[in-house]
Amino acid sequence: MAIPVVNLADFLSGDPQLKQQFVEQLGKAYEETGFVAVKNHGIPDDLISDIYRQVQQFFSLPTEKKKQYEIPELAGQRGYTSFGREHAKGSDAPDLKEFYQHGQTVEDGDASKDEYPDNVQIDEVPGFTDTFNKAYRAFEKSGKSLLQAIALYLGLDEHYFDEPIHNGNSILRAIHYPPITQEPKSAIRAEQHEDINLITLLVGASADGLQILTKQGDWVGVTSLPEQIVVNVGDMLQRLTNNRLRSTTHRVVNPPREFWHTSRFSIPFFLHPKSQMSLACLESCIDPGHPKAYPDATAGEYLDERLREIGLKK
Ligand SMILES: O=C(O)CCC(=O)C(=O)O
Numbered sequence: 373m374a375i376p377v378v379n380l381a382d383f384l385s386g387d388p389q390l391k392q393q394f395v396e397q398l399g400k401a402y403e404e405t406g407f408v409a410v411k412n413h414g415i416p417d418d419l420i421s422d423i424y425r426q427v428q429q430f431f432s433l434p435t436e437k438k439k440q441y442e443i444p445e446l447a448g449q450r451g452y453t454s455f456g457r458e459h460a461k462g463s464d465a466p467d468l469k470e471f472y473q474h475g476q477t478v479e480d481g482d483a484s485k486d487e488y489p490d491n492v493q494i495d496e497v498p499g500f501t502d503t504f505n506k507a508y509r510a511f512e513k514s515g516k517s518l519l520q521a522i523a524l525y526l527g528l529d530e531h532y533f534d535e536p537i538h539n540g541n542s543i544l545r546a547i548h549y550p551p552i553t554q555e556p557k558s559a560i561r562a563e564q565h566e567d568i569n570l571i572t573l574l575v576g577a578s579a580d581g582l583q584i585l586t587k588q589g590d591w592v593g594v595t596s597l598p599e600q601i602v603v604n605v606g607d608m609l610q611r612l613t614n615n616r617l618r619s620t621t622h623r624v625v626n627p628p629r630e631f632w633h634t635s636r637f638s639i640p641f642f643l644h645p646k647s648q649m650s651l652a653c654l655e656s657c658i659d660p661g662h663p664k665a666y667p668d669a670t671a672g673e674y675l676d677e678r679l680r681e682i683g684l685k686k
């Protein structure tokens with residue numbers, strides 16, 4: 373299925389009409405489908421190719437080496453998580469993936485520094501940490517613009533999200549789905565789920581296999597062009613907007629048999645606010661037809677609850 377395509381350059385053009393048109397397109401798509409493809413997203417091409425190359429180098433290290441970068445006390449939030457450890461909420465079967473996670477580096481003395489564990493340094497891949505730091509900032513920047521458009525769509529101040537996401541608890545995750553070597557027990561590489569965070573920015577041409585669940589209950593493949601990134605609404609934004617914007621269920625399915633021997637890589641950026649941000653439903657999204665659907669919670673409280681549900685936190 374071709375998801376709606378929006379052009380971030382319209383939002384940043386300085387032309388009020390183009391900007392407003394972008395806001396409407398993005399908001400409508402997030403009410404309907406919860407997913408868009410974004411072109412002119414601002415993540416430099418050479419950064420995308422660097423990160424993919426280094427991620428492939430990392431995952432091709434011997435398992436024993438990678439496991440040295442696994443820190444169970446950090447609940448997978450930094451460093452490496454080995455194959456078969458994470459499962460989707462409500463599912464017993466683990467996903468067929470291994471991944472690496474990179475978090476925020478606070479550079480301005482903000483108190484949130486104490487909340488975040490350090491990133492794990494990967495010694496075997498030259499430039500790895502530097503590339504992840506650069507990509508992290510690039511995703512934050514694109515995500516900030518997209519959230520400004522969302523704020524305008526919701527009738528909020530354009531800069532509503534700016535402060536809560538500054539030094540936010542976002543995660544840059546590199547995922548490897550290894551080749552399938554025998555008849556798999558299930559057709560699923562990553563079981564159906566909704567993302568926890570505000571929005572997710574997903575980069576990469578390797579995106580075949582991603583499917584979303586439509587309102588009609590059908591699974592449809594998401595396709596986007598190599599120069600586009602896929603950006604979807606997560607549960608925190610759905611909760612804040614009292615279900616007005618949709619955190620759409622999605623999954624990753626196995627490729628056809630002739631592609632079993634291939635790996636799949638993907639690099640989602642889960643954009644989180646600081647833990648103190650209130651996710652209490654916005655007044656403007658509550659009315660008699662849409663009574664308040666969630667109790668008040670902060671982003672930090674909600675994240676803890678969700679990490680327990682997916683088996684990463686005890
Ligand atoms: O691998 C993908 O394309 C998507 C992964 C995903 O949905 C996730 O990690 O939340």
Ligand SMILES: [Fe+2]
Nearest residue numbers: 565566567622
């Ligand atoms: Fe996801």
